[in-house]
Amino acid sequence: MRATRVVTENILAPILTPDGWELLNSLGPYSEAESMRLSTQLRGAGHSPEVVSAALTQSRLRAKAEAKFGPFAARMLFTPAGLEQATRLNVAARHAQRYVTAGLQKIVDLGCGIGADSMAFATLERDVTAVELDETTAAAATMNLMPWPNATVVKADALSMDLDGYDGVWLDPARRTTSTAGTTRLFDPEAFSPPLSFVERLADTGKAVGVKLGPGIPHDAVPPGCEAQWVSVDGAVTEVALWFNALRRENVRRSALLIGAGGAAELTSDTDFKDDGGSPLGAAEGYLYEPDGAVIRAGLVGDVARQVGGHLLDPKIAYICAPDLVETPFARAYKVVEVKPYNVKALKAWVRINGIGVLDIKKRGTSVTPEELRKQLLAGSGSGKAGSPKATNKATLVLTRIGEDRVAIVVEPVLGSVRQ
Numbered sequence: 116m117r118a119t120r121v122v123t124e125n126i127l128a129p130i131l132t133p134d135g136w137e138l139l140n141s142l143g144p145y146s147e148a149e150s151m152r153l154s155t156q157l158r159g160a161g162h163s164p165e166v167v168s169a170a171l172t173q174s175r176l177r178a179k180a181e182a183k184f185g186p187f188a189a190r191m192l193f194t195p196a197g198l199e200q201a202t203r204l205n206v207a208a209r210h211a212q213r214y215v216t217a218g219l220q221k222i223v224d225l226g227c228g229i230g231a232d233s234m235a236f237a238t239l240e241r242d243v244t245a246v247e248l249d250e251t252t253a254a255a256a257t258m259n260l261m262p263w264p265n266a267t268v269v270k271a272d273a274l275s276m277d278l279d280g281y282d283g284v285w286l287d288p289a290r291r292t293t294s295t296a297g298t299t300r301l302f303d304p305e306a307f308s309p310p311l312s313f314v315e316r317l318a319d320t321g322k323a324v325g326v327k328l329g330p331g332i333p334h335d336a337v338p339p340g341c342e343a344q345w346v347s348v349d350g351a352v353t354e355v356a357l358w359f360n361a362l363r364r365e366n367v368r369r370s371a372l373l374i375g376a377g378g379a380a381e382l383t384s385d386t387d388f389k390d391d392g393g394s395p396l397g398a399a400e401g402y403l404y405e406p407d408g409a410v411i412r413a414g415l416v417g418d419v420a421r422q423v424g425g426h427l428l429d430p431k432i433a434y435i436c437a438p439d440l441v442e443t444p445f446a447r448a449y450k451v452v453e454v455k456p457y458n459v460k461a462l463k464a465w466v467r468i469n470g471i472g473v474l475d476i477k478k479r480g481t482s483v484t485p486e487e488l489r490k491q492l493l494a495g496s497g498s499g500k501a502g503s504p505k506a507t508n509k510a511t512l513v514l515t516r517i518g519e520d521r522v523a524i525v526v527e528p529v530l531g532s533v534r535q
Contacts, residue, residue: 125251127192129169131258138162139170140190145178184231192255197229200290202327205374206346206353207235210285210325215239217361219283219323225273225309226287230256230266232327236285237263244281248272273309283323283362286314290329304328304336311336318359325362330355330412334388344370347409355412371409373444380444388414397426397436399454399524403513404435404446405477419445428517432480440529449511449526457481457514457521459491466492472506478514481521485514 129135138157146153150171157167176198180188183203193201202210210232214222220242224233227245229252236243237260245260245268247253253270260266269276278284288307290300304311311328315338318324330345330352337343337355342363345355358364370383394417404423406416411433420427422445425437440448455461466474474493476485493506513524 126169126172126194127251127254129163129166130173130192131254132166134162135166135169138166139173142170142174145171145174147175150175187234191229192258193229194252194255197252197255200287201229201231202235202287203348203353204231204235206348207232208238209346209372210327210356211235211239211241213325213358213362214241214283214285214323217283217323219361221280221282222285223276223278223281223283224285224287225276226289227256227268228252228287228289230259230268232285232287233260233266233268234263237266240265243267244269246271246273246276274313278317278322281322284317284325286324286326288314288326288328300329302329302331304332311338314338314357314359321360323361324359326357327354328357330409334414337388342367342370343413344372345409345412346372346374347407348374350375350407352408352412369413369415371407371413371415371445373407373409377444382410382413382415382418382445384413384415384418394420394430395426396428396430399428399436399517399522400451401425401436401438402440402529403449403451403524403526404437404443405449405513406433406435406446410445415445419443428515429480432515434479434513434515448529449513450529451524451526453525455523455525457483457523459488462512462523463492463494466510467495469510470506470508471510473509475509475511476514477511480516481514483514488514 130139154167154171158164173192176193176195177188177191180191180193180198183201184191185204187204222236222241222243224236224243224245227233227247230245233243233245243266245256245266247256247268247270250270253268257268260268286309288309290307301307314324314326332355337357342358343355346353366385367383368385368387370381372379372381404425406419410416410419416433420435423435423437423441423443424439425435428434428436435446474489476489478485511526511528513526515522
């Protein structure tokens with residue numbers, strides 16, 4: 116069994132002193148532009164360079180963490196890798212709710228990182244033991260979980276933890292390694308720590324097991340007998356969670372959960388993974404639908420096509436067209452204006468003739484780099500020459516394949532068609 120751990124230098128030691136803790140919590144909102152001046156000022160006031168550096172690092176990480184933890188971030192401690200992998204608090208709450216719904220009280224969080232999921236378990240009045248091998252990360256988790264007497268942090272290897280007496284197990288395996296050269300993402304499930312095979316063996320004992328993985332895991336690597344739920348937050352796919360035994364919902368094999376400012380929406384299927392090769396194909400006309408990334412990862416594009424009464428443009432590309440506009444939280448809609456062959460010279464002429472100065476380019480199934488093509492097409496537009504229109508108009512192009520043909524579809528975003 117291979118286990119790769121994230122190794123961190125002890126960036127917290129200077130903070131875990133009376134002077135360091137007081138200094139950190141006295142700092143105002145973090146400003147990158149002011150950090151050098153503030154560092155000099157604090158050293159001049161008598162604080163050691165190590166304490167100043169550690170305090171400013173934590174201040175910067177707290178500012179970055181607000182996107183995941185909201186106001187809680189202002190009193191938390193972080194490591195860079197721990198923050199990067201940490202579960203957003205609103206998603207962690209949904210993880211914890213599974214255990215509450217299943218009637219599980221004593222939870223062990225194996226590989227707890229900085230403690231995000233354990234915070235959610237404790238908030239929902241579960242008794243949680245948070246297990247972390249890395250000393251610095253365990254120290255961060257200990258500080259972050261101090262407000263909850265029903266949470267305990269144990270510095271130990273998840274692989275050797277005695278699980279007797281626990282009702283449920285949660286895992287967030289380390290999927291990165293950190294060295295002086297930076298952070299490297301791991302993609303092989305057997306290189307995770309703990310590896311996916313360890314998770315499967317736990318599930319084989321009948322225990323209620325949940326595990327968070329990167330959303331790019333191939334469908335053929337998803338174990339049989341579990342529920343796989345892909346999650347996107349504000350349009351960005353953040354994870355896939357696998358649920359085993361008591362935590363798996365009946366008649367759900369795969370699902371896409373979309374969370375946003377407007378609430379949450381979920382699409383589920385009881386069938387196993389398959390592509391959308393059986394979905395009908397058709398022309399680019401009417402309205403084009405761009406499915407959310409979680410829908411694509413879960414293999415549910417065909418389900419959305421049926422929901423809107425549409426068809427795929429190509430069996431291997433996740434674009435849908437339908438004759439009518441149908442409201443759905445699972446895809447963004449665009450009105451199809453025109454379909455053109457993909458030709459850079461012709462597209463550049465189209466940009467010039469239509470006075471386009473702002474161009475949004477989307478693509479699937481083609482190797483074109485949108486940023487480079489945008490520069491090419493807008494180069495020289497709106498030059499101000501007599502007779503040429505002023506380049507102030509906006510346009511959206513969708514680049515894709517239909518069979519062997521590369522096409523550029525001119526579309527207009529449908530007002531209010533924003534995924535939740």
